Amino acid sequence: RKITDFITYYSKARKAFSKIPGPPSIPLFGSAHLFKWNVMKFSYQVEEWGRKYLLADPEKSHGMWHLWAGPVPVIVCGTHESIRVILESNSNITKPHHYQILEKWLGTGLVIRTNNDWHARRKLLTPAFHFNILRRYIPIFGEQTQILLNIFDEHADTNEIVDVFPLIKRCGLDIIAETAMGTRLGSQTHHNSQYIDAVYRLSQIAWDHIRFPWLWLKPIWNISGYANEFNSKCEIAQNFTRKVIEQRREALEEEGLLDGEVTEEQVKTKKLALLDLLLMMQKANALSDEELRAEVDTFMFEGSDTNASAIGFTLWFLGQHPEYQEKVHEEIDEIFGSDNRHPTEEDICRMVYIEKCYKEALRMTPPVPIIARQLSHDTPIGDVVLPEGMTVIVSPVSASRDARYWERPEEFYPNHFDSDKQAARDSYSFIPFSGGPRNCIGQKFAVLEAKSMLAQIFRRFRIESIDIWPANRPLPEIILKPSNGFKVQLYRR
Numbered sequence: 001r002k003i004t005d006f007i008t009y010y011s012k013a014r015k016a017f018s019k020i021p022g023p024p025s026i027p028l029f030g031s032a033h034l035f036k037w038n039v040m041k042f043s044y045q046v047e048e049w050g051r052k053y054l055l056a057d058p059e060k061s062h063g064m065w066h067l068w069a070g071p072v073p074v075i076v077c078g079t080h081e082s083i084r085v086i087l088e089s090n091s092n093i094t095k096p097h098h099y100q101i102l103e104k105w106l107g108t109g110l111v112i113r114t115n116n117d118w119h120a121r122r123k124l125l126t127p128a129f130h131f132n133i134l135r136r137y138i139p140i141f142g143e144q145t146q147i148l149l150n151i152f153d154e155h156a157d158t159n160e161i162v163d164v165f166p167l168i169k170r171c172g173l174d175i176i177a178e179t180a181m182g183t184r185l186g187s188q189t190h191h192n193s194q195y196i197d198a199v200y201r202l203s204q205i206a207w208d209h210i211r212f213p214w215l216w217l218k219p220i221w222n223i224s225g226y227a228n229e230f231n232s233k234c235e236i237a238q239n240f241t242r243k244v245i246e247q248r249r250e251a252l253e254e255e256g257l258l259d260g261e262v263t264e265e266q267v268k269t270k271k272l273a274l275l276d277l278l279l280m281m282q283k284a285n286a287l288s289d290e291e292l293r294a295e296v297d298t299f300m301f302e303g304s305d306t307n308a309s310a311i312g313f314t315l316w317f318l319g320q321h322p323e324y325q326e327k328v329h330e331e332i333d334e335i336f337g338s339d340n341r342h343p344t345e346e347d348i349c350r351m352v353y354i355e356k357c358y359k360e361a362l363r364m365t366p367p368v369p370i371i372a373r374q375l376s377h378d379t380p381i382g383d384v385v386l387p388e389g390m391t392v393i394v395s396p397v398s399a400s401r402d403a404r405y406w407e408r409p410e411e412f413y414p415n416h417f418d419s420d421k422q423a424a425r426d427s428y429s430f431i432p433f434s435g436g437p438r439n440c441i442g443q444k445f446a447v448l449e450a451k452s453m454l455a456q457i458f459r460r461f462r463i464e465s466i467d468i469w470p471a472n473r474p475l476p477e478i479i480l481k482p483s484n485g486f487k488v489q490l491y492r493r
């Protein structure tokens with residue numbers, strides 16, 4: 001039966017591919033013999049293929065192009081027509097096997113769960129990301145950014161060129177640790193933490209595993225040294241989280257928050273971390289300690305480097321465009337005057353122009369450059385039927401360079417997000433947080449954090465970027481990163 005399934009699958013894939021353009025391929029190797037090995041060159045190559053094949057016959061391809069990754073058929077969805085079909089689906093929510101490497105670290109956390117397991121868990125976690133909960137984290141954004149500003153201060157007005165990416169990353173990590181786990185990591189002030197090092201290495205190794213198919217073969221993975229390092233870093237990261245969970249549990253027990261009904265008033269007045277909320281719902285929802293740990297580690301993974309990438313790129317683009325930066329300064333001065341307070345919820349709501357700049361950076365350089373699904377059933381898109389089991393890659397970059405919707409697709413231009421322009425655009429042409437039922441649960445958290453941090457940074461500094469777009473090409477890892485950091489000069493205003 002397996003062989004017949006296999007033959008049916010391949011004949012369906014071939015039929016679909018005959019209607020969709022893609023680079024030339026040869027049996028077994030697919031297009032792998034054409035792949036550039038250097039990541040930078042490979043990223044240019046994929047971009048070039050995307051442009052060429054999406055534009056070849058947009059009507060016929062329905063916004064898709066195909067790729068044989070060795071013997072594995074892959075579809076890339078690059079415009080809102082095809083993306084909508086995939087992301088809007090309530091049933092095509094399975095992640096491809098490439099994500100399995102993350103399972104060892106993130107267990108059955110939300111980001112890699114599938115099917116009914118996913119629906120139930122998503123429903124359970126959604127209230128923890130309600131705005132009423134998130135607004136309580138705003139003071140943490142302010143306090144942690146203050147530490148970042150003090151570090152920036154050491155480099156300001158000296159003409160020194162400083163790469164602010166690692167500094168922003170550590171600030172992002174401290175923020176997510178305090179909001180998700182209720183713990184102060186202090187990575188901005190002391191850099192030598194085993195836990196921080198483990199989290200960084202785990203993301204890097206996972207990316208290598210995803211992009212080098214030979215590492216998927218167990219013997220090679222084991223002898224390469226990666227397996228040992230990955231396992232030991234997993235243990236460090238997970239043991240750290242387990243310890244924090246125990247400490248929080250004891251603290252909540254002492255306050256009587258774990259037994260019986262907790263009133264809404266109690267929840268409102270406490271500064272509860274996401275983990276505290278999970279602990280409070282643990283019994284009623286039969287969540288095991290390990291499931292709880294997996295969710296907390298997922299928040300740490302999804303919620304730190306993504307934000308750092310988005311905030312870093314916004315800052316770097318603004319550092320190249322004094323005309324837009326001036327508007328940011330004007331908005332900040334109007335909101336804060338000469339007051340030095342940390343941004344409040346009301347202040348953040350008033351940051352309309354900063355939000356446009358942030359969204360424009362997300363459009364140009366979406367922090368999650370690849371969203372992937374494995375189809376759970378045959379899926380028609382136009383007159384093409386993609387077979388069950390096929391890997392589909394959704395490309396936020398392609399969608400947000402579609403000249404039908406973006407006046408200046410290749411340029412940083414915050415006016416793209418003027419309200420009338422936003423209203424006239426298909427929502428699936430801007431998907432940095434994905435879309436449909438499986439979109440980013442932390443989206444509101446991310447926007448709040450970014451606006452708060454950017455306002456504090458630009459209130460104190462004027463920034464000049466060193467590399468100018470399109471130099472400093474973003475590299476597509478699990479999370480997008482600049483190839484040359486975010487090198488800037490800082491001047492106190």
Ligand code: HEM
Nearest residue numbers: 110111302303306307310367368432433434440441442446
């Ligand atoms: C700029 C910042 C962020 C960006 C661009 C971003 C982007 C995304 C994207 C594209 C997905 C879908 C991934 C996929 O389907 O493969 C996703 C999922 C997710 N994100 Fe975010 N994210 C950001 C910040 C955050 C934060 C701050 C948190 C948590 C505190 C978070 C938690 C999650 C979780 C748990 C999922 C899985 C959702 C599910 O599968 O139901 N993200 N994010």
